[in-house]
Amino acid sequence: MGNVIGIGASPKRKEDQRFLTGRGNYVSDIKRPGMAAGVFVRSPHGHAKLRGIDKSAALAAPGVIAVLTGDDVADDGLGSLPCGWGITDAKGVPMKEPPFPMLAQDKVRFVGDMVAFVIAETSDQANAAAELLTVDYEVLPSVVGVLEAVRPGAPQLFDDVPNNICCDWELGDKAAVETAFRKAAHVAKLSLVNNRLIGNPMEPRAAIAEYEPGTDRFTLWTTSQFPHVVRFLMGALVLNIPQHKLRVVAPDVGGGFGVKQFHYGEEAVITWAAKRVMRPIKWVASRSEGYVSDRHGRDHVTEAELALDETGKFLAFRVKTLANMGGYLSTFGPNIPTNLYGPLLGGVYTTPAIYCNVKVVFTNTVPVDAYRGAGRPEATFVLERIVDVAASEMGLDRVEIRRRNMIPKEGYPYQTPVLVQYDSGDPVGCLDGALVAADVKNFGIRKSESARKGKFRGLGYSTYVEACGLAPSRFAGRLGARGGLYESATVRVHPTGQVTVMIGTHNHGQGHETTFAQIVSEKLGVSFENVDIVFGDTDRVQFGMGTYGSRSLVVGGAALSKATDKVVAKGKKIAAHLLEAAEVDIQFEAGKFSVAGTDRTKTFEEIAGAAYVPHNYPLEVLEPGLEEQAYYDPVNFTYPGGCHIAEVEVDPETGTVTLVNYTAVDDVGTVINPMIVEGQLHGGIVQGVGQALFENAVYDEGSGQLLSGSLMDYCMPRADHMPMMKVATHSTLCTHTPMGVKGCGEVGTIGSPAAVINAVVDALSHLGVTHVDMPATPNRIWRLLQNASLPVAAE
Amino acid sequence: MKPFAYHQPNQVPDAAKLLTSIEDSKLVAGGMTLIPTLKQRLASPVALVDLSKLPNLKGITDDGATISIGAMTPHAVVAASKLVQAKIPGLAALASMIGDPAVRSRGTIGGSVANNDPAADYPAGVLGLGATIVTSAREIAADKFFLGLFETALEPGEIITAIRFPVPLKAGYAKFKAPASRYALVGVFAAKFADGVRVAVTGAGSGVFRVPPMEAALSQHFDPSAVAAIKIDTDGLTSDIHAEADYRAHLVTVMAKRAVDAALS
Numbered sequence A: 001m002g003n004v005i006g007i008g009a010s011p012k013r014k015e016d017q018r019f020l021t022g023r024g025n026y027v028s029d030i031k032r033p034g035m036a037a038g039v040f041v042r043s044p045h046g047h048a049k050l051r052g053i054d055k056s057a058a059l060a061a062p063g064v065i066a067v068l069t070g071d072d073v074a075d076d077g078l079g080s081l082p083c084g085w086g087i088t089d090a091k092g093v094p095m096k097e098p099p100f101p102m103l104a105q106d107k108v109r110f111v112g113d114m115v116a117f118v119i120a121e122t123s124d125q126a127n128a129a130a131e132l133l134t135v136d137y138e139v140l141p142s143v144v145g146v147l148e149a150v151r152p153g154a155p156q157l158f159d160d161v162p163n164n165i166c167c168d169w170e171l172g173d174k175a176a177v178e179t180a181f182r183k184a185a186h187v188a189k190l191s192l193v194n195n196r197l198i199g200n201p202m203e204p205r206a207a208i209a210e211y212e213p214g215t216d217r218f219t220l221w222t223t224s225q226f227p228h229v230v231r232f233l234m235g236a237l238v239l240n241i242p243q244h245k246l247r248v249v250a251p252d253v254g255g256g257f258g259v260k261q262f263h264y265g266e267e268a269v270i271t272w273a274a275k276r277v278m279r280p281i282k283w284v285a286s287r288s289e290g291y292v293s294d295r296h297g298r299d300h301v302t303e304a305e306l307a308l309d310e311t312g313k314f315l316a317f318r319v320k321t322l323a324n325m326g327g328y329l330s331t332f333g334p335n336i337p338t339n340l341y342g343p344l345l346g347g348v349y350t351t352p353a354i355y356c357n358v359k360v361v362f363t364n365t366v367p368v369d370a371y372r373g374a375g376r377p378e379a380t381f382v383l384e385r386i387v388d389v390a391a392s393e394m395g396l397d398r399v400e401i402r403r404r405n406m407i408p409k410e411g412y413p414y415q416t417p418v419l420v421q422y423d424s425g426d427p428v429g430c431l432d433g434a435l436v437a438a439d440v441k442n443f444g445i446r447k448s449e450s451a452r453k454g455k456f457r458g459l460g461y462s463t464y465v466e467a468c469g470l471a472p473s474r475f476a477g478r479l480g481a482r483g484g485l486y487e488s489a490t491v492r493v494h495p496t497g498q499v500t501v502m503i504g505t506h507n508h509g510q511g512h513e514t515t516f517a518q519i520v521s522e523k524l525g526v527s528f529e530n531v532d533i534v535f536g537d538t539d540r541v542q543f544g545m546g547t548y549g550s551r552s553l554v555v556g557g558a559a560l561s562k563a564t565d566k567v568v569a570k571g572k573k574i575a576a577h578l579l580e581a582a583e584v585d586i587q588f589e590a591g592k593f594s595v596a597g598t599d600r601t602k603t604f605e606e607i608a609g610a611a612y613v614p615h616n617y618p619l620e621v622l623e624p625g626l627e628e629q630a631y632y633d634p635v636n637f638t639y640p641g642g643c644h645i646a647e648v649e650v651d652p653e654t655g656t657v658t659l660v661n662y663t664a665v666d667d668v669g670t671v672i673n674p675m676i677v678e679g680q681l682h683g684g685i686v687q688g689v690g691q692a693l694f695e696n697a698v699y700d701e702g703s704g705q706l707l708s709g710s711l712m713d714y715c716m717p718r719a720d721h722m723p724m725m726k727v728a729t730h731s732t733l734c735t736h737t738p739m740g741v742k743g744c745g746e747v748g749t750i751g752s753p754a755a756v757i758n759a760v761v762d763a764l765s766h767l768g769v770t771h772v773d774m775p776a777t778p779n780r781i782w783r784l785l786q787n788a789s790l791p792v793a794a795e
Numbered sequence B: 001m002k003p004f005a006y007h008q009p010n011q012v013p014d015a016a017k018l019l020t021s022i023e024d025s026k027l028v029a030g031g032m033t034l035i036p037t038l039k040q041r042l043a044s045p046v047a048l049v050d051l052s053k054l055p056n057l058k059g060i061t062d063d064g065a066t067i068s069i070g071a072m073t074p075h076a077v078v079a080a081s082k083l084v085q086a087k088i089p090g091l092a093a094l095a096s097m098i099g100d101p102a103v104r105s106r107g108t109i110g111g112s113v114a115n116n117d118p119a120a121d122y123p124a125g126v127l128g129l130g131a132t133i134v135t136s137a138r139e140i141a142a143d144k145f146f147l148g149l150f151e152t153a154l155e156p157g158e159i160i161t162a163i164r165f166p167v168p169l170k171a172g173y174a175k176f177k178a179p180a181s182r183y184a185l186v187g188v189f190a191a192k193f194a195d196g197v198r199v200a201v202t203g204a205g206s207g208v209f210r211v212p213p214m215e216a217a218l219s220q221h222f223d224p225s226a227v228a229a230i231k232i233d234t235d236g237l238t239s240d241i242h243a244e245a246d247y248r249a250h251l252v253t254v255m256a257k258r259a260v261d262a263a264l265s
């Protein structure tokens, strides 16, 4: 037996060797023989009629190979970019689903909408030619905010989508909620905005496409979180390429956060173009291009009401949200503010009645879709904010009101009134752990110290739950999913006992090559070094739905676990034959097959060897070889949760908010690699802090220009914004996943915005401040203080 | 980036000649501002004239009552200079607050002053200290040099060779960083001389400007309390997605207090 590094260990990440030594293999590193360069020409207008495109000057420019437009797409009879979810309104009427052409036809609907693809020998030549393209626009007024978009007389994006409403969706028992509100001793109300975000993965999107006439096969290299889904959506629904004639490769990808889990028009255009010009073509987005074309996240305007009895028990919760979809429906677009939002409004509380109405709205902005957390941060923010509002209005302690309403540990499984059933959890345990870790009992001392320096200190709580491990296919199908959401893994044991795993999830920073290798090392007793994880290539991996929604370990890891079980089961059959014992008497432990109660054993390597050199082998009843595959479709979502506590200091002179302490105690189920889990929590929390304090995608109403279109104007959180974080796990085991895992990829982003804003409001509560919209920028805080008419200017 | 010719002259007059003889040519110093605009194809000069080989443009000299900083001196060198730290600590502090380490290692004082970005830091120090801009052709007083939004008194073909700073009795800089860019949302430089106080503000408007009421008050009493009640008119101040004009005006007062505080500590 070799160097087993199993579940619960924290080896250094295998993949970091190549990443940290500059040996990664990203799309933009790849060169194909005869490769040309492609550049997209994008709309500079938020909303305009396309009256015509004059290609002649661009075509005549040096090095230009082709210029393709929406007319060429139409001439070739290609499909529109598909939406992966079809939701319906309260009456069962399907959402409005206008076509999303891969190159604009007739109209452009956001700044960044693609109007042409210019292909030239070099990217400089393509860029120069792109500037020569004459596009005749008839500029129309843009509408960018959801409130404005649904107003009568607002600019209409599509003729057949009145008031720009894609779907008027609802969930929950409206009548029961109304009844409960009538009985309420207190009703807390809150209006809030969930700010629009831009994902900013470190690696911009990129693609290379190639067509081989000899085999009639296409290959697309793309920065994707789900290559098999791209193959299906693009091949089957857009370009009419049979699945076996299309290979999609997503090699090393430098971060995704959701931005790369959609099928983008660029992928379809470049693949189609590669055959038209019979040349491999490469496109690499610039950062600025990413700002106006990467799908954005969040962007809600919400009114919430919470009904309580006189003791502070929640009776009912009612939420009305306008959710921005942008100019078209992206792959998961309409699913995010509906199915991933409404069902989470129960939180960790026993609220018996919940009603949620979401109007999904088109605007002249980049399409909005999933961004780390996707729907659950929005739900958590609404709920955890209004709980604080209610506590303050009723004069209850914020921790106490949460305690009174929490589902007790014994209360699981717990059926919420909004579809989902939580299998396990311990919110009280997480809360208690976090109160201690955050040293809440000495907060008063720290607050006085801050006051002595002229600063306001505040403490904020967020006790949350989320749903991840996307997803039980049948359940998702009922909600409108147009595909399955299982995962697959193949475990290939080589004749010498080393293992290659082919898995359908995609590693783009999460550490899968390490975590999955630990699972195999533990379960098969093989050396950690002797396990390789293969992903991201439809020619090498059987199938898969990719990585998003904290699903890789939960769903992919489960498939992997099942496949290793099958390897062990077959190994036992081989061992029984070799050891001349009955199969039921064979035990497998620590990499050895043995006959129970004897010292007769065969190593894992010996069994692997026998499987591939089947001289002494039960060929009549057993196939040679040792390779097993499993597909796993989850029976439920998983429900990680926890308690986050933020502590901030506000400088009343400038309005600056400084995050001074951050504590998170999360229930993520079984922890395979504590170091990686901690890293995921750190990164997730920082992104949530980014939303709470810094990040904001701002559009100009009327022109539709993105005003925060670069890192100069869009503030990403940075290392010096963060204190040292205290993160810990307080896990209960998931009852339905094979290893008890729940997932940890998004919890940080989901729990943190509410904790931070609750802390900011707490710091300012003595001035009568009851809510602060995100991001809590210095200007915004200063304005609140001005309105509170405080003499803040000088001592 | 579009193609361009590249020249690396050895003498200032040669550089000036190249600049005037080639239409659409541009000087490049540290390239921290220029190269990004080329990459984004926002500028497309036909030729770049690189200043890095010109003699005597780098380094800091002590002239007694003044300090001269060569135009090609990077921000990091100014920040770390024992001489500047000793004689004008507020200026060394200002240089240390510019951008990030990479930007400070490449970016130069001449490039920053020539560019006159409305949110750049050096213009506040140059105007606040009443420095003299020494060029290939003449000497220009700071008060005559900055003409608003990216505009300066430089003539075509004129090259900054050094900036000469009078040594003040005390000087301090306070910067409120714009959240995303970390340029100055508002930066205030305050300098006390034997004959009075100068206060210069960057970031708040379309270009660096002085604040006479604050200068008068501080000349009477060089203490933060002297400016605490002085409010700035919002006329001409910038309003954008990061800060509204009245907030910027408020920050001018707060940063002025902090600049004086820094000068005194």
Ligand SMILES: Cc1cc2nc3c(=O)[nH]c(=O)nc-3n(C[C@H](O)[C@H](O)[C@H](O)COP(=O)(O)OP(=O)(O)OC[C@H]3O[C@@H](n4cnc5c(N)ncnc54)[C@H](O)[C@@H]3O)c2cc1C
Pocket (backbone or CB within 6 Å): B026, B027, B028, B029, B030, B031, B032, B033, B034, B035, B051, B071, B072, B097, B098, B099, B100, B103, B106, B107, B108, B109, B110, B111, B112, B114, B115, B117, B119, B120, B121, B122, B154, B158, B159, B160, B161, B181, B182, B183, B184
């Ligand atoms: C990420 C980043 C962050 C930054 N943050 C800050 C900040 O916080 N505060 C701040 O003040 N600045 C900031 N800067 C700008 C930085 O200070 C630049 O170095 C400076 O603005 C330009 O100096 P340079 O030497 O790089 O000039 P270049 O980019 O080479 O040139 C700039 C312009 O000046 C002209 N020029 C250069 N030298 C001379 C000369 N000697 N005579 C005449 N004309 C000349 C050039 O022709 C060009 O038009 C930042 C830049 C970056 C990239």
